[in-house]
Amino acid sequence: MGTVTDQPTPARPGRKRSEASRQAILAAATELVGEVGYAGLTIEGIATRSGAGKQTIYRWWPSKADVLLDALAAKADLHVPIPDEGSYPGDLRAFLTASFMLGRNRHVIEVLRALMAEAQINAEFGERFRASFLQRRREALGVIVDRAHARGDLPSTPTSGTVADIVFGVVWYRLLATGQPLDQRLVDELVATLASRS
Amino acid sequence: MGTVTDQPTPARPGRKRSEASRQAILAAATELVGEVGYAGLTIEGIATRSGAGKQTIYRWWPSKADVLLDALAAKADLHVPIPDEGSYPGDLRAFLTASFMLGRNRHVIEVLRALMAEAQINAEFGERFRASFLQRRREALGVIVDRAHARGDLPSTPTSGTVADIVFGVVWYRLLATGQPLDQRLVDELVATLASRS
Amino acid sequence: MGTVTDQPTPARPGRKRSEASRQAILAAATELVGEVGYAGLTIEGIATRSGAGKQTIYRWWPSKADVLLDALAAKADLHVPIPDEGSYPGDLRAFLTASFMLGRNRHVIEVLRALMAEAQINAEFGERFRASFLQRRREALGVIVDRAHARGDLPSTPTSGTVADIVFGVVWYRLLATGQPLDQRLVDELVATLASRS
Amino acid sequence: MGTVTDQPTPARPGRKRSEASRQAILAAATELVGEVGYAGLTIEGIATRSGAGKQTIYRWWPSKADVLLDALAAKADLHVPIPDEGSYPGDLRAFLTASFMLGRNRHVIEVLRALMAEAQINAEFGERFRASFLQRRREALGVIVDRAHARGDLPSTPTSGTVADIVFGVVWYRLLATGQPLDQRLVDELVATLASRS
DNA sequence: GGGTAAGCGAGACGGTACGTCCGGTCTTACC
DNA sequence: GGTAAGACCGGACGTACCGTCTCGCTTACCC
Numbered sequence: 001m002g003t004v005t006d007q008p009t010p011a012r013p014g015r016k017r018s019e020a021s022r023q024a025i026l027a028a029a030t031e032l033v034g035e036v037g038y039a040g041l042t043i044e045g046i047a048t049r050s051g052a053g054k055q056t057i058y059r060w061w062p063s064k065a066d067v068l069l070d071a072l073a074a075k076a077d078l079h080v081p082i083p084d085e086g087s088y089p090g091d092l093r094a095f096l097t098a099s100f101m102l103g104r105n106r107h108v109i110e111v112l113r114a115l116m117a118e119a120q121i122n123a124e125f126g127e128r129f130r131a132s133f134l135q136r137r138r139e140a141l142g143v144i145v146d147r148a149h150a151r152g153d154l155p156s157t158p159t160s161g162t163v164a165d166i167v168f169g170v171v172w173y174r175l176l177a178t179g180q181p182l183d184q185r186l187v188d189e190l191v192a193t194l195a196s197r198s
Numbered sequence: 199m200g201t202v203t204d205q206p207t208p209a210r211p212g213r214k215r216s217e218a219s220r221q222a223i224l225a226a227a228t229e230l231v232g233e234v235g236y237a238g239l240t241i242e243g244i245a246t247r248s249g250a251g252k253q254t255i256y257r258w259w260p261s262k263a264d265v266l267l268d269a270l271a272a273k274a275d276l277h278v279p280i281p282d283e284g285s286y287p288g289d290l291r292a293f294l295t296a297s298f299m300l301g302r303n304r305h306v307i308e309v310l311r312a313l314m315a316e317a318q319i320n321a322e323f324g325e326r327f328r329a330s331f332l333q334r335r336r337e338a339l340g341v342i343v344d345r346a347h348a349r350g351d352l353p354s355t356p357t358s359g360t361v362a363d364i365v366f367g368v369v370w371y372r373l374l375a376t377g378q379p380l381d382q383r384l385v386d387e388l389v390a391t392l393a394s395r396s
Numbered sequence: 397m398g399t400v401t402d403q404p405t406p407a408r409p410g411r412k413r414s415e416a417s418r419q420a421i422l423a424a425a426t427e428l429v430g431e432v433g434y435a436g437l438t439i440e441g442i443a444t445r446s447g448a449g450k451q452t453i454y455r456w457w458p459s460k461a462d463v464l465l466d467a468l469a470a471k472a473d474l475h476v477p478i479p480d481e482g483s484y485p486g487d488l489r490a491f492l493t494a495s496f497m498l499g500r501n502r503h504v505i506e507v508l509r510a511l512m513a514e515a516q517i518n519a520e521f522g523e524r525f526r527a528s529f530l531q532r533r534r535e536a537l538g539v540i541v542d543r544a545h546a547r548g549d550l551p552s553t554p555t556s557g558t559v560a561d562i563v564f565g566v567v568w569y570r571l572l573a574t575g576q577p578l579d580q581r582l583v584d585e586l587v588a589t590l591a592s593r594s
Numbered sequence: 595m596g597t598v599t600d601q602p603t604p605a606r607p608g609r610k611r612s613e614a615s616r617q618a619i620l621a622a623a624t625e626l627v628g629e630v631g632y633a634g635l636t637i638e639g640i641a642t643r644s645g646a647g648k649q650t651i652y653r654w655w656p657s658k659a660d661v662l663l664d665a666l667a668a669k670a671d672l673h674v675p676i677p678d679e680g681s682y683p684g685d686l687r688a689f690l691t692a693s694f695m696l697g698r699n700r701h702v703i704e705v706l707r708a709l710m711a712e713a714q715i716n717a718e719f720g721e722r723f724r725a726s727f728l729q730r731r732r733e734a735l736g737v738i739v740d741r742a743h744a745r746g747d748l749p750s751t752p753t754s755g756t757v758a759d760i761v762f763g764v765v766w767y768r769l770l771a772t773g774q775p776l777d778q779r780l781v782d783e784l785v786a787t788l789a790s791r792s
Numbered sequence: 793g794g795g796t797a798a799g800c801g802a803g804a805c806g807g808t809a810c811g812t813c814c815g816g817t818c819t820t821a822c823c
Numbered sequence: 824g825g826t827a828a829g830a831c832c833g834g835a836c837g838t839a840c841c842g843t844c845t846c847g848c849t850t851a852c853c854c
Contacts, residue, residue, distance in 0.1 A: 014798025015850040021800075039319045044840060053801040058842065117318035120311040120374060121237045134375050157390040162368075166391070168375065169367030170360070176318060177332050177370065178363070192355040193364070193391065212829030213819040219831075242809060251832040256811070410824025411823070417826075435715045440814060449827045454816070513714035516707040516770060517633045530771050553786040558764075561772070562787070565763030566756075568771065572714060573728050573762065588751040589760070589787065608803030609845040615805075638835060647806040652837070 017060070024050040025057055026071040033068060034107055038114035041068075065118040065125045068111055069132070076108050077101075078133075080140045088148035089195040095144055096167070096187045099137070103175070103182040113175055138164045155196065163194055215258070222248040223255055224269040231266060232305050236312035239266075263316040263323045266309055267330070274306050276331075278338045286346035287393040293342055294365070294385045297335070301373070301380040311373055336362045353394065361392055413456070420446040421453055422467040429464060430503050434510035437464075461514040461521045464507055465528070472504050473497075474529075476536045484544035485591040491540055492563070492583045495533070499571070499578040509571055534560045551592065559590055611654070618644040619651055620665040627662060628701050632708035635662075659712040659719045662705055663726070670702050672727075674734045682742035683789040689738055690761070690781045693731070697769070697776040707769055732758045749790065757788055 028050035033041050041064055047054045061067045072078065083094035102108055115133070119126035141164050148154040158166060167190060174180045226248035231239050241262055245252045259265045270276065281292035300306055313331070317324035339362050346352045356364060365388060372378045424446035429437050437460055443450045457463045468474065479490035498504055511529070515522035537560050544550045554562060563586060570576045622644035627635050637658055641648045655661045666672065677688035696702055709727070713720035735758050742748045752760060761784060768774045 011852075012798075013796070013852045015800075015852095016798085018800070018850095037319075042840060043842085047801090051801075053799095053803085054842080055802095055844090056800065059799080113318040116374060117315035120315035121235075130375065157394065158387050162384075162387050162391070165368045165371055165376070165378075166364055169369070169371035170363045171367070172371050172375065173363055173367035176314060176374075177328065177366065180363075186360075189356050189360050193360070196355065209821070210829085211821060211827065213831075214829095216819095216831070240809060241811085245832090249832080251830095251834090252811080253813085253833090254831060257830075411826075412824095414826070433715075438814060439816085443827090447827080449829085450816080451818090451828095452826060455825080509714040512770060513711035516711035517631075526771065553790060554783055558780075558783050558787070561764045561767055561774075562760055564771065565765070565767035566759045567763070569759055569763035569766055572710060572770075573724065573766065574759070576759075582756075585752050585756050589756070592751060605847075606803085607801065607847065609805075610803095612805070612845095636835060637837085641806090645806075647804095647808095648837080649807090649839090650805060653804075 018056075021050070021052050021056055022060070023074075025052050025067065026074050028052075029064070029067045029071045030075060030107075033111060033114070038068075038110070038117070043067075063118075063122060063125055065115055065122065066128065069115060069129065072108065072111050072115075076105065080136050082140050082143050084147075088144070088151070088153040089191050091144045091147070092195055093187060093191050095141060096190060097184075099171075100182040100187065103171075109175060116172065116176065134168075137168065141167060155194075158194065166190070166194065216254075219248070219250050219254055220258070221272075223250050223265060224272050227262070227265045227269045228273055228305075231309060231312070236266075236308070236315070241265075261316070261320060261323055263313055263320065264326065267313060267327065270306065270309055270313075274300060274303065276300075278334050280338050280341050282345075286342070286349070286351040287389050289342045289345070290393055291385060291389050293339060294388060295382075297369075298380040298385065301369075307373060314370065314374065332366070335366065339365060353392075356392065364388070364392065414452075417446070417448045417452055418456070419470075421448050421463065422470050424448075425460070425463045425467045426471055426503075429507060429510070434464075434506070434513070439463075459514075459518060459521055461511055461518065462524065465511060465525065468504065468507050468511075472501065476532050478536050478539050480543075484540070484547070484549040485587050487540045487543070488591055489583060489587050491537060492586060493580075495567075496578040496583065499567075505571060512568065512572065530564070533564065537563060551590075554590065562586070562590065612650075615644070615646050615650055616654070617668075619646050619661065620668050623658070623661045623665045624669055624701075627705060627708070632662075632704070632711070637661075657712070657716060657719055659709055659716065660722065663709060663723065666702065666705050666709075670696060670699065672696075674730050676734050676737050678741075682738070682745070682747040683785050685738045685741070686789055687781060687785050689735060690784060691778075693765075694776040694781065697765075703769060710766065710770065728762070731762065735761060749788075752788065760784070760788065 025046060028046045029041070032045055032049055036045070043054055043057055043064055046052075046064070046067065047057055057067065061070065081095060081098040083091050083098065085091050085094050102112075115129055119129040145154065145160045145163050149160060154160065170186070170190065171182060174182060174186075180186075223244060226244045227239070230243055230247055234243070239262055241252055241255055244250075244262070244265065245255055255265065259268065279293060279296040281289050281296065283289050283292050300310075313327055317327040340358075343352065343358045343361050347358060352358065368384070368388065369380060372380060372384075378384075421442060424442045425437070428441055428445055432441070439450055439453055439460055442448075442460070442463065443453055453463065457466065477491060477494040479487050479494065481487050481490050498508075511525055515525040541550065541556045541559050545556060550556065566582070566586065567578060570578060570582075576582075619640060622640045623635070626639055626643055630639070635658055637648055637651055640646075640658070640661065641651055651661065655664065675689060675692040677685050677692065679685050679688050696706075709723055713723040739748065739754045739757050743754060748754065764780070764784065765776060768776060768780075774780075
């Protein structure tokens with residue numbers, strides 16, 4: 001820091017982006033996806049419901065999925081926890097318990113499923129979704145695993161890289177394929193499988 | 199014989215379904231999804247490419263995803279193996295190795311990702327996809343796990359039900375989220391994690 | 397020649413045309429045009445309602461208008477009267493009065509309007525409609541006018557050829573353009589205009 | 595001034611209707627009906643030929659017949675003459691001569707036949723066609739007849755109301771049923787029949 | 793404080809695909 | 824060979840949204 005030369009906003013002329021519109025658009029998107037589902041959600045519908053013009057949406061978001069991703073961030077607490085409980089099993093349990101909180105809200109789950117779906121179909125959104133959502137969670141878990149590794153607390157199997165695959169794999173598989181809940185039993189099971197010395 | 203065995207098809211009147219059209223439609227769907235991607239795939243395009251009328255497609259398939267699911271079945275060997283190697287680790291290794299064969303073909307992977315995506319967005323297709331694709335694979339793995347259980351060969355963790363979650367979870371997570379390959383190393387890792395007595 | 401060798405029906409092999417189907421088709425056409433109007437009338441609808449196959453209709457009639465023309469002939473008395481009352485005004489009055497009977501039935505009028513419309517749009521049907529319907533009525537009126545001419549009973553205006561134009565012109569114009577009824581007053585008016593010596 | 599004069603166009607927001615598209619659509623409709631006939635004319639075809647979107651057509655016209663009616667108005671001089679020659683026969687002759695000018699153009703006749711046909715089949719268009727086309731011509735002739743009536747120039751037969759029925763009846767009957775031309779002989783004949791004192 | 797540069801709601805525009813309807817043809821099994 | 828049933832290819836329907844493009848207007852900064 002020190003020098004303040006870099007001005008992030010070069011003080012451009014013209015009207016400022018309307019925060020009111022932004023809020024209204026995100027709120028409308030959230031409401032509508034709950035009412036008509038992701039397939040029935042349209043930019044046109046969001047514009048009508050929010051009282052915004054279509055152009056205003058297209059100006060700031062590349063697709064309806066991006067709107068929804070922003071809406072999710074505005075609504076749900078997407079903060080990624082990196083607990084420090086002193087032991088690998090403890091950290092893991094805390095991380096999973098905190099992460100699964102998101103899965104409590106049925107609407108949030110629906111949106112997450114839709115976003116993951118869109119990420120498959122629309123490659124550019126997939127890029128953004130992976131970078132801004134999936135990757136962050138992987139990295140948080142990575143911190144925990146690295147810490148355990150340094151501590152000599154990590155079992156030989158699975159490999160450190162595979163831990164994330166298993167954790168997020170099971171979570172997403174339940175969301176996308178079976179619909180089983182993300183409950184405390186799953187936390188226990190995962191901790192037992194991943195943190196027990198074999 | 200001599201007895202009138204009950205005929206399952208009671209000789210309905212009218213023209214028979216054209217097998218040629220069916221084949222042409224499935225082939226066109228496969229080609230097109232490779233050329234333009236799932237998002238660019240349209241019923242209209244399939245009809246044009248295959249030389250069929252749109253109505254003929256709508257008569258037999260409820261959505262483009264269903265066409266693709268059939269096309270996949272016609273093209274790729276979707277047979278689900280239930281190996282019997284005499285030991286749990288052996289069975290698991292054989293099952294995984296065989297299953298991962300599918301993942302060799304880049305086109306097949308693309309289609310699978312699209313179908314899983316569609317299953318999130320279109321609930322009715324989701325039902326069909328789960329029943330005709332996902333569930334069968336779970337059941338095959340279930341047989342292996344049950345056999346190991348009877349044999350007293352099964353570790354205490356993870357629970358038998360969670361084995362499938364972990365296996366298919368990791369597989370789908372790699373397909374959908376990270377793009378990592380389904381290789382022999384993953385087989386080893388999974389076998390080690392799931393079949394080692396802790 | 398002179399001998400009766402030519403058999404009009406050469407006793408062809410195969411099943412005879414089903415009179416029952418013919419009746420059912422004509423009846424269905426009549427019912428349907430009353431229920432859904434000419435625009436909503438379809439060959440498919442007639443087939444379904446009558447219990448006939450589409451092919452059976454296409455085998456015997458070139459278009460839905462032809463079916464309707466046959467149905468009209470079967471239902472309404474399309475006999476064209478050529479009265480002989482001894483005088484031109486008397487013949488004319490009798491001819492008009494008899495002709496206007498058809499116009500009593502609202503359904504018949506609707507069908508006639510539709511057929512005249514179809515005759516404009518479908519040239520081949522137009523040919524048939526003119527020959528089998530319009531021309532016959534012109535000829536009947538022609539007989540009356542010729543007879544008056546021979547009798548020296550015909551006014552100088554309008555010309556004999558124009559009489560039919562005026563009579564049928566007024567009738568069709570009322571049917572197609574204004575919807576005014578074909579009543580006794582119109583008969584009087586036409587007789588006065590066409591049969592009065594100027 | 596100072597008073598706020600009522601503004602007829604209250605300055606609505608949004609993009610203005612494209613006059614270029616309107617022209618292109620009418621031109622395309624005119625061309626196409628000449629090439630493929632009214633039965634072969636489709637909204638889709640008009641859209642393609644004109645380079646407009648289908649929605650743009652549907653936004654401004656309820657049916658292809660309405661497009662054609664506008665196209666006719668834009669192309670042909672649909673001005674309805676009300677001559678004043680000083681005498682009933684003179685007025686009538688002038689009106690008929692002027693009116694028959696339209697009938698010179700074969701394309702215009704084809705369109706008029708199609709529109710009259712559509713008016714039979716599509717009740718809502720019929721309403722519009724009668725009001726915007728047929729009724730205006732009746733009223734123009736009505737002015738002429740009223741003037742003659744005031745002048746004491748009108749024969750007792752036919753009744754004033756029937757004059758229009760006969761004039762337009764003969765004209766339309768020739769267009770729709772016989773195809774005879776609207777020539778000077780017909781003018782003479784009609785004037786003689788309608789304007790001679792009996 | 794006038795000029796100019798966005799942003800805004802509104803809505804028309806060229807496109808594209810939807811899912812449906814029907815036309816006219818054909819195949820099939822029966823009679 | 825006629826018939827009911829029904830699948831087939833084709834093509835237009837009218838609708839829904841897409842993403843873009845004017846419009847007239849409302850801010851905001853800049854000289």
